[in-house]
Amino acid sequence: MKRSAVYYGWFVAFACFLGSTVVFGVSYSFGVFFDQMLAEFGRSRGETSLIFGVQTFVMYVGAAVVGGFVDRYGTRPLLLASMGFLAVGLGGLALSTSFLQVLLFYGVVTSLGLSVVYVVAFATVPRWFERRRGFAGGIASSGTGVGMLVATPAASALIVAVGWRWTYGVFLLGALAMLAVAAVLVADSPRRLDIDAKVEFDGGAPLEREVLPWRTQFRETVAVARTPAFLLVLFGWVFIYASLYVVFAHLVVYTADAGLGRGVGVLGLTLVGAATSVARLGIGGVADRLGRSQVFVACSATMGLSTMVLAMTESAAAVYVFALVYGTAYGGNGALLSPLTADLFGADNINVVFGLVSVSFAISGLLAPPSAGLVYDAFASYAPAFAVSGALGVVGAAMVGVADRLTGA
Numbered sequence: 144m145k146r147s148a149v150y151y152g153w154f155v156a157f158a159c160f161l162g163s164t165v166v167f168g169v170s171y172s173f174g175v176f177f178d179q180m181l182a183e184f185g186r187s188r189g190e191t192s193l194i195f196g197v198q199t200f201v202m203y204v205g206a207a208v209v210g211g212f213v214d215r216y217g218t219r220p221l222l223l224a225s226m227g228f229l230a231v232g233l234g235g236l237a238l239s240t241s242f243l244q245v246l247l248f249y250g251v252v253t254s255l256g257l258s259v260v261y262v263v264a265f266a267t268v269p270r271w272f273e274r275r276r277g278f279a280g281g282i283a284s285s286g287t288g289v290g291m292l293v294a295t296p297a298a299s300a301l302i303v304a305v306g307w308r309w310t311y312g313v314f315l316l317g318a319l320a321m322l323a324v325a326a327v328l329v330a331d332s333p334r335r336l337d338i339d340a341k342v343e344f345d346g347g348a349p350l351e352r353e354v355l356p357w358r359t360q361f362r363e364t365v366a367v368a369r370t371p372a373f374l375l376v377l378f379g380w381v382f383i384y385a386s387l388y389v390v391f392a393h394l395v396v397y398t399a400d401a402g403l404g405r406g407v408g409v410l411g412l413t414l415v416g417a418a419t420s421v422a423r424l425g426i427g428g429v430a431d432r433l434g435r436s437q438v439f440v441a442c443s444a445t446m447g448l449s450t451m452v453l454a455m456t457e458s459a460a461a462v463y464v465f466a467l468v469y470g471t472a473y474g475g476n477g478a479l480l481s482p483l484t485a486d487l488f489g490a491d492n493i494n495v496v497f498g499l500v501s502v503s504f505a506i507s508g509l510l511a512p513p514s515a516g517l518v519y520d521a522f523a524s525y526a527p528a529f530a531v532s533g534a535l536g537v538v539g540a541a542m543v544g545v546a547d548r549l550t551g552a
Contacts, residue, residue, distance in 0.1 A: 152271035152272055153279075158327075161321045162222070162321075162329075164286030164321060165322060166264060168290030168291065168318075170202070171290065172314075174391050175302070176310075178395065178396055180194065180245070188396070188517075191516070194249060197251070201254035202254040206501045207501060210496075211495050225259035228252060228253070229253060229257070231252050233318070235252065236248040236311045266498070268280050270331065277427040277430040282427070284423050288422075288423060289416065292417050292420060298310050299409045367496055375545055376487065376542070380504065381506045384503065385507045389529065392511075398459075411462045412466070414470060418467045418473075418474060421474065422470065422475050423475070424478075435479050439476060440544045442473070443536060446533075447532075449465055451529065484497045487550050
């Protein structure tokens, strides 16, 4: 495998694309199931939103731990382990009969499997690319949008045909099939396969660092985590993604409440997915030339501003415009998550550092959807939740910009 007409990193990027498709197809389609769970379990919106919040929290806290295991045991064995977690989690969800069982199988077990796939899908590409890191990261992360684009309308149709539980059973079969292909293609780094990587790295692929003892790796990670730049990125991402989780959990019920119809919200989420997929492919490459940090900040600020405008929408057309703008901005943002992390903090310990900074998603995912539900329960309106989460996103974008200046990346 030393010589090939196609650099093997592109096969790895495709494997990571499949992984991100699974993660966010399963996770971000929750909004389509939300009203079904509301009707069945009779809980408030704040309580029912907790299912999505716990799922997000466990997935990203798990990612902070999983990074070290990926370093030690490799991407392929960990992907195979994730398939076991998903089989138990989504299989148990399909057979669940109570709110607590849904919380356990979807919120905890499924999420642990997704956390493994997430780290592999987003943190592997920077080890294969340097010159085209943004573009390759865009390919890998475009699965986020494809997952939404496919899973959202599929879930809506399958719920009608077989019910919401068995829809998750169908999702399980699709997830296992895609992860099996990803496990065959994925590889940890060019050095592991003795690949000539001069096309991406000056002088060939960087030397592999030996796997550090847990204590040493922990000490190095803590040293990064204590820097002002890391803290700014961590809390900046908490603010940026507050709007994301509010929109994904509540858009369908928001459009239904507004008299626009449930279908408008479903199509809106689908359009977010479509715009995200296209944007990740295009913006990642553009960011390689214009500056990855600057493009990330601009896209993040646009996510926040457009969410603030969503609070004033009164028509289906306005929701669709919002979805396209938000999806495009989120596409540029998401394509640059791992490249930005590598640029700011280095690629040597990327699995662990990326997993750790992803705790920001756990915080936003746990707090934002239930908070928006509580706001609705109190005011019978989502407008305050959209406005506040959008404003926080703009603040978060500015914080990442400051972090970039501090590191001089």
